[in-house]
Amino acid sequence: VELTINGTPRATASSPVTPLLTVLRQEWNITGPKPGCEQGGCGACTVLVDGEPRRSCLLAIGTLEDKDITTVEALGNPVKLAPVQKAFNDRYAAQCGYCTAGMLMAAQALIDRTDGRRGEGGREPVTREQVLEALSGHVCRCTGYVKIVEAVIAASTGEFDGAADPGDTEFAPDPTQPEAEIRGTPA
Amino acid sequence: MKAVGATLPRYDGVAHITGRTRFVDDNNVPGQLYAKALRSPHHHARIVKVDTSRAESLAGVRAVITHRDVPKNVYGHLEDLGVPADEPLLAEQYARWKGQPIAAVAAEDLDTAIEALELIDVEYEELPALFDIRKALEPDAPEVHQWGPVYPHFGPHNHRRVRKGDVDWAFEKADTIVSGVYRPQAIEHVPMETQAALAIPEPDGRLTIYSCTQAMYFSLGVVASHLELPLNRIKFIGGTVGGGFGGKVDTASETISAVLALKAQRPVKWRWTREEEFLVSSTRAPWHIELEDAVTSDGWILGRRMVTLHDAGAYARFSPYGLTKHAFHHTGAYTIPNLKFDGFVVFTNRVPTTAMRGFGVTSVSMAVETHITRVAEVLGLDPWEIRLKNANRIGDTTGNLVAMQDPSTVPVTLATAEAVGKELASEYRAMTPERRTGDLLPEHLVAQQAPEGVHVIDRAGPVNASQSNGQSSNGGSH
Numbered sequence: 253v254e255l256t257i258n259g260t261p262r263a264t265a266s267s268p269v270t271p272l273l274t275v276l277r278q279e280w281n282i283t284g285p286k287p288g289c290e291q292g293g294c295g296a297c298t299v300l301v302d303g304e305p306r307r308s309c310l311l312a313i314g315t316l317e318d319k320d321i322t323t324v325e326a327l328g329n330p331v332k333l334a335p336v337q338k339a340f341n342d343r344y345a346a347q348c349g350y351c352t353a354g355m356l357m358a359a360q361a362l363i364d365r366t367d368g369r370r371g372e373g374g375r376e377p378v379t380r381e382q383v384l385e386a387l388s389g390h391v392c393r394c395t396g397y398v399k400i401v402e403a404v405i406a407a408s409t410g411e412f413d414g415a416a417d418p419g420d421t422e423f424a425p426d427p428t429q430p431e432a433e434i435r436g437t438p439a
Numbered sequence: 440m441k442a443v444g445a446t447l448p449r450y451d452g453v454a455h456i457t458g459r460t461r462f463v464d465d466n467n468v469p470g471q472l473y474a475k476a477l478r479s480p481h482h483h484a485r486i487v488k489v490d491t492s493r494a495e496s497l498a499g500v501r502a503v504i505t506h507r508d509v510p511k512n513v514y515g516h517l518e519d520l521g522v523p524a525d526e527p528l529l530a531e532q533y534a535r536w537k538g539q540p541i542a543a544v545a546a547e548d549l550d551t552a553i554e555a556l557e558l559i560d561v562e563y564e565e566l567p568a569l570f571d572i573r574k575a576l577e578p579d580a581p582e583v584h585q586w587g588p589v590y591p592h593f594g595p596h597n598h599r600r601v602r603k604g605d606v607d608w609a610f611e612k613a614d615t616i617v618s619g620v621y622r623p624q625a626i627e628h629v630p631m632e633t634q635a636a637l638a639i640p641e642p643d644g645r646l647t648i649y650s651c652t653q654a655m656y657f658s659l660g661v662v663a664s665h666l667e668l669p670l671n672r673i674k675f676i677g678g679t680v681g682g683g684f685g686g687k688v689d690t691a692s693e694t695i696s697a698v699l700a701l702k703a704q705r706p707v708k709w710r711w712t713r714e715e716e717f718l719v720s721s722t723r724a725p726w727h728i729e730l731e732d733a734v735t736s737d738g739w740i741l742g743r744r745m746v747t748l749h750d751a752g753a754y755a756r757f758s759p760y761g762l763t764k765h766a767f768h769h770t771g772a773y774t775i776p777n778l779k780f781d782g783f784v785v786f787t788n789r790v791p792t793t794a795m796r797g798f799g800v801t802s803v804s805m806a807v808e809t810h811i812t813r814v815a816e817v818l819g820l821d822p823w824e825i826r827l828k829n830a831n832r833i834g835d836t837t838g839n840l841v842a843m844q845d846p847s848t849v850p851v852t853l854a855t856a857e858a859v860g861k862e863l864a865s866e867y868r869a870m871t872p873e874r875r876t877g878d879l880l881p882e883h884l885v886a887q888q889a890p891e892g893v894h895v896i897d898r899a900g901p902v903n904a905s906q907s908n909g910q911s912s913n914g915g916s917h
Contacts, residue, residue: 277464277465278467281467283458283461283464283465284457284458284459285458286462286464286631286632286681287464287633287710288631288632288633288713289713290712290713291713293713294631294713296631323458324457324458325457325458327457327458328457329457330453330454330457330459333453333456333457337456337457340455340456341448341449341452341453341456344449344452346449346452346455346456348630348631348632348680348681348682348683349451349454349455349460349462349679349681350462350630350631350632350681350682351631352455352456352458353458356456356458391631392631393628393629393630393631393682393684394682418448418452418453
């Protein structure tokens with residue numbers, strides 16, 4: 253089977269019924285997509301197939317001849333992040349991080365899909381309902397989803413399109429925050 | 440104090456959003472084998488015979504282990520506190536829960552490992568199983584554990600006790616007695632990342648273990664103990680936990696992977712399936728809680744009697760610790776001067792239970808908070824007011840005689856009332872956590888108060904020798 257993975261033509265001799273997830277992780281060491289349930293139920297293994305979000309644990313590699321596969325590895329890298337990645341980072345949408353790659357791919361697909369309908373002269377953010385529908389098959393056990401939904405909506409507004417990369421994570425006090433008040437007496 | 444009040448980036452945020460965080464299963468090493476465990480299909484059975492010879496001769500199988508391959512097979516989390524070990528890593532004469540590992544295999548690929556499991560012959564003699572903690576103490580209950588129906592090592596007792604004040608006096612004096620039964624059930628943690636380990640035997644005899652544990656040095660100790668190796672022969676690599684919620688403190692996959700790796704002298708990876716995670720990984724314990732409160736018609740709680748049964752599953756693990764926390768919190772955020780608490784860790788033929796988000800405390804909080812609302816309903820009082828009235832104050836003492844220094848019940852309750860738009864009478868709105876005085880210090884609450892400035896009460900002595908109902912004692916030493 254020959255296909256394109258993150259822009260690179262690849263061929264595999266794996267049995268045609270081998271799941272794409274297994275080929276990505278075991279054969280090509282592309283470990284961004286995660287095995288969560290391997291039954292299509294959790295979304296952690298989501299990749300884009302010709303731009304559409306798909307569960308890589310359920311896709312037999314034999315059905316993917318000539319397909320174009322995109323994983324989180326192609327979305328951006330630490331010094332050149334995609335807007336949706338910056339939004340997830342800024343809004344603390346990743347907690348343990350295990351579901352994040354799948355969430356990002358579904359979010360990117362939603363933003364790509366709706367972008368053309370925003371019309372000229374400015375971008376309309378995706379609606380909360382659209383985000384909930386796009387992420388409905390994605391399980392997160394840490395966050396409660398609130399921050400993830402916020403991040404996807406924020407990314408869709410274009411707010412992060414020109415944003416700086418996070419770069420060095422050494423913190424500086426936020427001048428907009430009041431000085432913390434120290435309560436009680438340290439023991 | 441530069442960090443307090445500042446909004447800080449996550450140190451691991453960029454790794455998460457680029458898919459570069461390396462969870463255990465993302466690591467692959469040359470020569471790596473794949474593990475699978477043979478698990479008991481019965482809830483309770485005697486293991487008559489285990490024959491692994493056919494599995495061992497299957498092409499591609501590099502190691503098969505049973506309990507005989509484990510240097511110290513039986514382990515207990517509380518051994519350092521003098522509690523004997525009770526749980527085998529791999530079952531010996533008995534399988535005590537459905538899913539308990541009996542043997543494990545490491546093979547060149549996963550399919551071969553699965554095939555090898557089918558070639559292990561085990562002869563079982565099925566035994567009656569116990570699932571209902573309420574039936575564990577009946578005379579004809581199935582024998583589940585070598586220690587009997589309950590964990591017997593709470594100091595001199597077979598249960599965790601709290602005694603404070605004079606509970607009989609409270610129930611004689613009460614206008615009303617309100618009782619309730621609460622039964623929070625088992626919950627699976629369902630982390631997105633299932634249990635996983637990668638154990639690598641190093642050429643110098645050391646062992647490197649990639650682990651999803653929530654407690655690195657604790658799990659290191661568990662593995663070292665089973666292998667009878669000094670701690671400095673084992674290196675743990677972890678810190679990337681794909682969700683744990685308490686379910687990754689039990690060291691579920693590391694030790695078996697390590698035993699296989701040492702026997703095969705090859706790296707061994709073991710990642711549990713989602714099905715295994717649901718069916719055989721530990722859960723939050725089911726509980727049975729019976730409590731009754733002695734109350735006055737104007738809403739004071741004079742005393743509480745409580746019995747808790749904690750379902751440990753088939754082995755003790757951390758259950759005595761969870762029940763102890765439960766005991767410490769059995770008055771909730773309220774001050775009750777007269778207490779009698781008895782808590783039992785009960786063995787059943789269920790998967791052993793463990794920590795989960797507020798180990799032992801969520802169950803008791805659910806019971807206590809539901810019950811105090813029930814008390815208010817029975818008395819025809821406002822459930823907010825009864826909470827504020829009985830709320831912990833500075834100088835009040837807990838069931839185990841810790842004096843409150845900064846109790847938050849009053850401010851939290853007031854803030855909650857405001858957030859939900861609950862109107863409170865001015866006398867309640869004006870409440871603070873300061874020491875009780877005046878109407879908030881009725882006679883029955885005087886004896887339990889710690890003297891001003893005293894933070895810890897001597898466990899051996901009464902709170903205040905001059906008070907008639909101030910006698911206090913605690914059972915158990917750990």
